[in-house]
Amino acid sequence: MTTRSLAVVCGAVLSSFLLASASVSAADNSPWVTTWATALQPIPQISNPPALYRAPDVAGRTLRQIVYPTLSGDVARIHISNAYGKAPLVIEELRIARSGAGAAVQVGTEARVTFSGKLAVSVPPGGEIDSDPVRVAISAGMPYAVSSFMGREQKLIAWHRVSSQVNYLSMPGNHAGDASADAYRQRITQFAWVTGVQVEAPSSSTIAAIGDSITDGMRSSLNENRRWPDALARRVAQSGDKSVAVVNLGISGNRLLTDSPCYGDALASRFGRDVLAQPGVKAAILLIGINDINFAAMPAHGGLDCDAPHTQVTADGLVAGYKRVIAAAHARGVRVFGATLTPAALPPQREAIRAEVNQWIRTSRAFDGVVDFDAALRDPADPTRLRRSFDSGDQIHPSDAGYSAMADAIPLLGAAKK
Template sequence: MTTRSLAALRGAVLSSVLLVSAPVFAADAQSPWVTAWATALQPIPQMSNPPPLYRAPDVAGRTVRQIVYPTLSGEVARIHISNAYGKAPLVIEDLRIARAGSGAGVEGGTAARVTFGGKAGVSVPPGGEIDSDPVRTGISAGASYAVSSYMGREQKLVAWHRVSSQVNYVSTPGNHAEDASADAYRQRFTQFAWVTGLQVEAPSSSTIAAIGDSITDGMRSSLNQNRRWPDALARRASQSGDKSAGVVNLGISGNRLLSDSPCYGDALATRFGRDVLAQPGVKTVILLIGINDINFAAMPPHGGLDCDSPHTQVTADGLIAGYKRVIAAAHTRGLRIFGATLTPAALPPQREAIRAEVNQWIRTSHAFDGVVDFDAALRDPAEPTRLRRNFDSGDQIHPSDAGYAAMADAIPLQAVVGTGKK
C-alpha cells in the first residue's frame, strides 16, 4: 500500500471516530435518563509477568462482546463508556447492542449500531467518560443484551471489573460486532471492561445503587446465574409490582472504604463520586463496606504483586469517620443512603471487636437514612460471629447463593424503594 493510500485510510478511520476532548462525569439531575445496568472499574496491575488472575486478554483489533442484564425497561437507550485508569486513548471503532442469544451468539435482526456524536466510533481520552447517542432499541428489564465493541488496532485492556460472575467473549481479529453467530468469539473471559453503564429514557423511574466490596460484587455466587444480592433485590422489587425501581451493582471485590489498592481500585470514599453520584437516576444507595479494611491490616506483606497493600491499621472510629464522609456526599446530592451492617466473617477477637463496634454504630447512630441488617440475616444463632452453614459459600466470608438471597430478603423494600426518609 502506498503512503498516500495509508494516509487516506487513516483519514477515513478518523472521520468515523468521535474524538472526545474532555472527561464527562456529572449526572444531570433534570435528565430523563436512568441507569438500568452498571459496573465499577478497577485498574489492572501493569506488570511484565502478572499472576494468572491479572492477565488481560488481547483486545487489539478484535471485537469484545459483553453480556449485561438491565433492571429497567425503556424504548430508548444509551451506552456509557469509561476510560478510567487509562494512560492512552480508548478507541472503539464500532459498537452494537443486540438481544443476547446462546453463549456469544445474538438474536438475528436485533443488532443496533450505537454512535457517538453521529459517528460510528469514539476515542475517549485517559480518564475520560462519555455517553453514546440515544439508540431506539427497546430494552426489557431482566433480559440479556450483548454489547459488542470493535476495538482500535493498538488498544490494550488496562482497567476492568475483575469479578463479573458473567462469561464474556473476545473474537478472532476483525470487526465481528454485527455477527449474530458466535463462531468468531473463541475466547472467554469473566470480567467487564470500558462499558460501565446502560441507561434508558425513563423519567418516572429511579435507581438503587448497591456499592461495596466482594459481598456486594457477588464473589462465589453462581456463574452466569445473576445470584448476587443486588440481582435478587431487583427481582424482588419487580415481583412486588414496582417496575420503576432499577438496581445497579457497584461492588468491587477487595475494595476498602479508606485505602486504595493496586488491584482493587480506589477507596470507596474516593470512588463514590464517579461510581454513584455520576450515575443518572440514582435516588437511593445501599452501602456495605469495611470488612476488608479490618482484615487487610493483618495480611502478611509479600513480594511481587501485593494486592492487599497498604496494610493500613484501622479502628472503628476511623471507619465511622469514613462512613460519615460518604453519607455527607450522598446527602449533598439529595440521595438517601442506607447503611448495611458488616456480615460475619469468623474473625479473631480483636478484629471481631471492631466489626461489632461498627455494626452497633450503624444500627444506633441514625446517621444513615435507614439500616439494612445483613449481619442479623446471615449469622448463625449458635455462633453469631460466623455465617449460618447454609448461607456460607465455604470460605466463612462470602455467602452462598442462598445467603445472597437472604440478604435481599432482609432489605426493607418499601423503605428503600419509597421516596420518604425512613
C-alpha cells in the same frame, strides 16, 4: 432505630415515591436513568503478573459483553469509561442486541450505537462519554450483548475483574455485527469500558448497591445472577414496581479508606464517580469495611501485593469514612442506607472492631436507614460466623442462598405497611 421504623424506612427505599422525594439536584431534570452499571478497577501494570491479573489481547478484536438491565425502556444509551487510561480508548464500532445462547445474538434485534453521529469514538485518557440515544427495546431482566470492535493498538488496562458472567472475545477483526458465536473463541469473566446502560425513563429511579466482594457477588453461581443486588432487583420487579432499577457497583477486595493496586480506589474516593455520577440514582445501599479490618493482618507478599498497604484501622476511622460518604450523598440529594458488616469468623481483636462498627451503624441514625445483613446471615449459635446454609465455604462470602437472604432482609413497601 426500632424494628418497625427500620422496616418503614427500608421498605420505602424500594418505592419510587420515596426515591423521588429525595432532595432535588440539577441532574434530576435528565430523562436518563441507569438500568445496568459496573465499576472499574485498574489492572496492575507489572511485567509478570499472576494469571488472575493478565489482561487478554483486545487489539483489533471484538469484545462482546453480556449485561442484564433492571429497568425497561425504548431508547437507550451506552456509557463508556477510559478511567485509568494512559492512552486514548478507541472503539471502531459498537452495537447492542438481545443476547442469544452463549456469544450469539438474536437476529433482527441489533442496533448500531453512534457517538456524535459517528460509528467510531476515541475517549481521552481518564475520560468518559455517553453514546447517542439509540432506539432499542430494553426489557428488564433480559440479557443484552454489547459488542465493541476495538482499535488496532488498544490495550486493556482497567476492568471489572469479578463479573460472575462469561463474556466473549473474538478472533481478530470486526465481528460486532455477527449474530453467530463462531468468531468468539475466547471467554473472559471481566467487564471492560462499558460501565453503564441508561434508558429514557423520566419517572423512574435507580438504587445503587456499592461495596466489596459481598456486593460484587464473589463465589455466587457463574452466569446465574445470584448476587444480592440481582435478587433485590427481582424482588422489586415481582412486587409490581416497574419504575426502580438496581445496579451493582461492588468491587471485590475494595476498602472504604484505602486504595489498592488490584482492588480499586477506596470507596470513599470512588463514590462520587461510581454512584453519584450515575443518572437517576436516588438511593444507595452501602456495605463496606470488612477488608479494611482484615487486610492489616494479611501477610505481605513479594512482587504484586494486592492487600497493600496493610493499614491498621479502628472503628472510629471507619465511622469517619462512612460520614464522608453520607455527606457526599446528601449534598447531591441521594439517600444512603448503611448495611451492617456480615460475619467473617474473625479473631477476637478484629471481631471487636466489626461489632463496634455494626453497633454504630444500627444506633447512630447517621444513615437514612439500616439494612441489617449481619442479623440476616449470622449463625444463632455463634453470631461471629455465617449460618452454615448461607456460607459458600470460605466463612466470609455467602452462598447463593445467603445472597438471597440478604435481599430478603430489605423489606418491600408492602411488608413495611403491615
